[in-house]
Amino acid sequence: MLNLLQNLYTEEHSFKEAAIDFTTKEGDILGSDKISGLEIRLSHVIIKDNKTAKIFPFPGLAKIYFLTLVVSDVENQMINLDLKGFEKVDDGDALSIDKSIFYWKQNKKEKVPSQVHVMTSIIKSKQSLRDVAKIMENIKNDSDYKDLSDKLLTIIKDANQFSNITNLISTVSSIVGKHLGKVEDKPFLTWYQSFTDIDGDWDKLGKTYKHAENKYAAMDLSITIRDKGRDK
Numbered sequence: 001m002l003n004l005l006q007n008l009y010t011e012e013h014s015f016k017e018a019a020i021d022f023t024t025k026e027g028d029i030l031g032s033d034k035i036s037g038l039e040i041r042l043s044h045v046i047i048k049d050n051k052t053a054k055i056f057p058f059p060g061l062a063k064i065y066f067l068t069l070v071v072s073d074v075e076n077q078m079i080n081l082d083l084k085g086f087e088k089v090d091d092g093d094a095l096s097i098d099k100s101i102f103y104w105k106q107n108k109k110e111k112v113p114s115q116v117h118v119m120t121s122i123i124k125s126k127q128s129l130r131d132v133a134k135i136m137e138n139i140k141n142d143s144d145y146k147d148l149s150d151k152l153l154t155i156i157k158d159a160n161q162f163s164n165i166t167n168l169i170s171t172v173s174s175i176v177g178k179h180l181g182k183v184e185d186k187p188f189l190t191w192y193q194s195f196t197d198i199d200g201d202w203d204k205l206g207k208t209y210k211h212a213e214n215k216y217a218a219m220d221l222s223i224t225i226r227d228k229g230r231d232k
Contacts, residue, residue: 035227037106037226038104039100039104040070040102040221040222040223041222042068042098042101042220042221043097043220043221045094045095045218045219045220046092046093046094046217047064047090047091047094047188047216047217048091048218049091049188049215049216050091050093050188059090060090060091061087062124063085063086063088063124063125064095064123064125064188065083065084065085065122065124065125065183066086066120066123067119067122068081068082068118068119069120069172070118071116071165072113072117073113073114078153079152080101080102081136084097085125086129097219114196114197114198115156115162115197116194117156117192118195119170120190120191120219121191122187122190122216122217123183123188125180125183126182126183126184127182130180139175139179148168151168152165152169152172165194166192169192188217189214189216189217191212191221201223201225202225205225205226205227206225207223208223208224209222210222210223
């Protein structure tokens with residue numbers, strides 16, 4: 001069974017705050033209601049070692065799935081689950097991934113997100129790639145996936161359940177492995193990254209880059225924070 005916690009990259013991070021007061025007069029965390037826009041982008045996904053031997057006449061190319069899962073406490077938010085397949089991937093190849101995986105822009109009715117959780121995983125396939133659209137359809141019709149997704153979207157709104165979110169996200173993503181078929185038991189690289197207002201992630205304006213890497217793969221995330229009051 002695919003275990004996405006193997007080759008897992010995590011980071012204890014704390015952004016450096018600017019030298020201004022980030023609390024309101026009432027003592028609330030400024031990031032909880034003051035930011036006006038937030039975007040998280042994924043880019044520069046590199047396969048350093050595809051773990052496929054080059055033995056003539058075989059060129060040593062690999063078939064790769066790339067999994068992304070994003071969840072936040074935005075009102076009426078659904079789990080954003082995406083799966084892409086890549087054929088003939090060589091050592092040193094960059095996957096064609098450069099996209100926004102979370103985007104929020106303030107309106108008068110919507111509450112500012114206080115937490116966004118991102119999991120990405122690079123998985124080698126031992127057989128021909130399947131139709132990812134069909135796999136996604138099967139996953140979303142899976143009763144276990146539906147139940148776990150509903151539970152995750154419920155507990156993410158409860159601050160006391162924060163410590164359970166990581167385990168539940170991993171359980172949700174493991175259902176993907178069930179539908180992928182014959183894949184490597186150990187992903188090249190899995191990256192779990194949380195962004196929260198409590199940790200100060202909403203305090204630094206503009207774009208902040210983050211990087212994950214091991215001997216098999218590397219990738220970048222960037223988070224952009226906008227605040228019309230502090231942007232001036």
